Amino acid sequence: MDDFTHATEAYLSWLRASGITISPKIHLADLRSRNASRGVVALSNIAPDEELFRIPRSIILTPSSLPSLPADADPWTGLILSLIAAHNAGPASPWAPYLAVLPPLEAFNTLLFWTEGELAELQASPVLGRIGAAEAREMIAERVVPVIEAEPARYGYAASPGRDEIFATANRFASIIMAYAFDIERDPAERQPDEEGYVTEDEDAELPKGMVPLADALNADGERNNARLFYEPDALVMKAIKPIPAGEECLNDYGELPRAEVLRRYGFVSPTYAAWDVAEVEQSLIDSVLRAGGIDIPFYTFAAERNALINDLEILDDAYEITRLTPDVHGLSIFDHALRHQILLRVLEPLPNPPPKPSHTAKDTYRYPRAWFAVLEQVIEAKLRQYGTTLFEDREILASLERAGEGAGRRGMAVQVRMAEKEVLHGALQALALGRREAAEVDIGGEKRRREEGEEGGRKVRRER
Numbered sequence: 318m319d320d321f322t323h324a325t326e327a328y329l330s331w332l333r334a335s336g337i338t339i340s341p342k343i344h345l346a347d348l349r350s351r352n353a354s355r356g357v358v359a360l361s362n363i364a365p366d367e368e369l370f371r372i373p374r375s376i377i378l379t380p381s382s383l384p385s386l387p388a389d390a391d392p393w394t395g396l397i398l399s400l401i402a403a404h405n406a407g408p409a410s411p412w413a414p415y416l417a418v419l420p421p422l423e424a425f426n427t428l429l430f431w432t433e434g435e436l437a438e439l440q441a442s443p444v445l446g447r448i449g450a451a452e453a454r455e456m457i458a459e460r461v462v463p464v465i466e467a468e469p470a471r472y473g474y475a476a477s478p479g480r481d482e483i484f485a486t487a488n489r490f491a492s493i494i495m496a497y498a499f500d501i502e503r504d505p506a507e508r509q510p511d512e513e514g515y516v517t518e519d520e521d522a523e524l525p526k527g528m529v530p531l532a533d534a535l536n537a538d539g540e541r542n543n544a545r546l547f548y549e550p551d552a553l554v555m556k557a558i559k560p561i562p563a564g565e566e567c568l569n570d571y572g573e574l575p576r577a578e579v580l581r582r583y584g585f586v587s588p589t590y591a592a593w594d595v596a597e598v599e600q601s602l603i604d605s606v607l608r609a610g611g612i613d614i615p616f617y618t619f620a621a622e623r624n625a626l627i628n629d630l631e632i633l634d635d636a637y638e639i640t641r642l643t644p645d646v647h648g649l650s651i652f653d654h655a656l657r658h659q660i661l662l663r664v665l666e667p668l669p670n671p672p673p674k675p676s677h678t679a680k681d682t683y684r685y686p687r688a689w690f691a692v693l694e695q696v697i698e699a700k701l702r703q704y705g706t707t708l709f710e711d712r713e714i715l716a717s718l719e720r721a722g723e724g725a726g727r728r729g730m731a732v733q734v735r736m737a738e739k740e741v742l743h744g745a746l747q748a749l750a751l752g753r754r755e756a757a758e759v760d761i762g763g764e765k766r767r768r769e770e771g772e773e774g775g776r777k778v779r780r781e782r
C-alpha cells in the first residue's frame with residue numbers, strides 16, 4: 318500500500334469514528350490518473366435526494382474550533398490560524414487524519430504558485446490582474462504573522478518561527494481554504510430573536526468559513542453536477558440531486574465560473590465551464606482606441622460636455638465584461654451595458670436632450686450608429702492583438718501539447734484559458750457584424766419602422782453615411 322492509499326484508509330476510519338454516516342453506495346476513489354487526487358464515486362445506482370453522507374456539525378473545522386482566536390479575526394484569517402494550529406499539533410490534533418489528505422504546497426496548480434514564465438502563457442488574460450499575490454502577502458503580513466509572533470505556543474510553535482515559515486504555511490492554508498472551504502450557513506436554532514421577536518439574517522455579514530471533511534472530497538464539473546450540500550440544524554448532508562449511475566463520479570457545484578476563474582481558484586481547467594467564459598476590455602484600451610483616430614468617429618467624442626455626462630452617469634469602470642455569443646442570447650447583450658452605453662454617448666450626434674438611458678436589453682440595435690460598431694470592433698481587435706498568438710495558432714499549440722501528453726499541464730491549461738477568451742472576442746466580432754447588418758436594415762426601413770412603432774419620443778435614427 319503506498320502512502321497515498323494509506324492516508325486514504327486512515328482518513329476513512331477517522332471519518333467513521335467521527336460520526337459521519339457514509340452511504341455504502343459510494344467510495345473515496347483514487348483519481349491520480351486523472352490529475353484529480355481523490356474524488357467520490359458511486360458504487361451502485363443512486364436516486365435523486367438520496368443521502369451520500371451526513372456530517373455532524375461538530376466535526377467541521379471552523380475558527381471557533383480554536384479557543385481564544387483574536388476577536389476581530391475575519392473568516393479567512395480565523396480559519397488560516399485554526400488550520401495552522403491544528404497542523405502544528407501533529408498527530409495529537411483531532412483533525413490529523415483529515416489534514417493528512419489535504420494537498421501539500423507543491424501540489425497546487427492555482428495561479429498563486431505559477432512562475433512568471435508560466436503566467437506569461439496566459440498572455441493578455443485579465444485573470445493575471447486577479448491572482449492577488451501581493452494582497453495575500455499583505456494579508457498574511459498584517460493579520461497572521463503578528464498574531465503568531467505574539468503567542469507562538471498557542472499556534473503549536475515550540476519557538477518563534479521564522480517569517481518565511483509562517484508565510485509558506487499560511488499560503489498553503491489560504492490556498493486550501495480557497496479551493497476546499499465552505500461558507501457555513503448557521504444553524505437556524507442558534508439565531509437570536511431581536512427585541513421584537515423576529516429572527517433576521519444580516520445580509521451583509523460574512524458567513525463563517527469552515528473545512529467540511531468529505532464534502533470537500535467532491536470534485537466539480539460545469540455540466541455534470543449531480544450532488545449538493547444541504548445545511549440541517551445538526552448536520553450537513555450531501556445528497557444526490559440527479560440520478561447517479563454506478564461508476565459515475567459524484568460532483569459538486571463550484572459555481573458558474575469562467576475557465577480562467579476555475580483555474581485561478583481551483584487549479585484545473587475543464588471545457589465544461591465554457592458557457593461562462595468571458596473576455597474583458599479595459600477602459601484604458603477603449604480610450605486609446607478612441608484617441609488613436611483612424612475611425613470614423615466624430616470630433617466631439619471627448620468634448621467637455623460628453624465627458625461630464627459620462628462621469629455624471631458613473632458608468633465608467635476599469636474594465637468591462639463580454640460574455641460568450643450563443644444562439645440563446647441577443648447578440649449585442651453580450652457586451653456589458655456600461656460599455657455599450659459609454660461608447661454610444663461618445664459617438665451620438667447630436668447628443669439628444671435628455672440623453673439616452675443605459676439600456677440593459679440591447680434589443681434596440683437601431684439606436685447604435687455606424688461609428689459605435691466601428692469603435693467596438695477596433696477595441697475588440699486591439700484586445701485580440703494583445704494576446705500575441707491567434708486562436709488558430711493556439712489550436713495548433715494545444716494539439717501538439719496534447720499529442721505530447723501535456724495538455725493538462727500548466728502550459729496546456731494556460732493555452733485553454735487564453736483560447737476561451739479569444740473565442741469570446743471572436744464571438745463579439747460576429748455579434749457586431751450581425752448587429753451592424755441589422756442596424757443598416759432597420760435604418761433603410763427606418764421610416765416604416767418608426768411609423769409602425771409610433772414616434773419613439775421623436776428619437777432620431779441615424780442613417781448610414
Ligand SMILES: C[S@@+](CC[C@H](N)C(=O)[O-])C[C@H]1O[C@@H](n2cnc3c(N)ncnc32)[C@H](O)[C@@H]1O
Binds near residue numbers: 352354356418587
Ligand atoms: C474541494 S477539492 C476536491 C477534492 C480533491 N480532488 C482532493 O483529492 O483533495 C478541490 C480540488 O479538487 C481538484 N478538482 C476538482 N474538480 C476537478 C476536475 N474536474 N478536474 C481536475 N481536478 C479537479 C482541484 O485540484 C481542486 O482544487
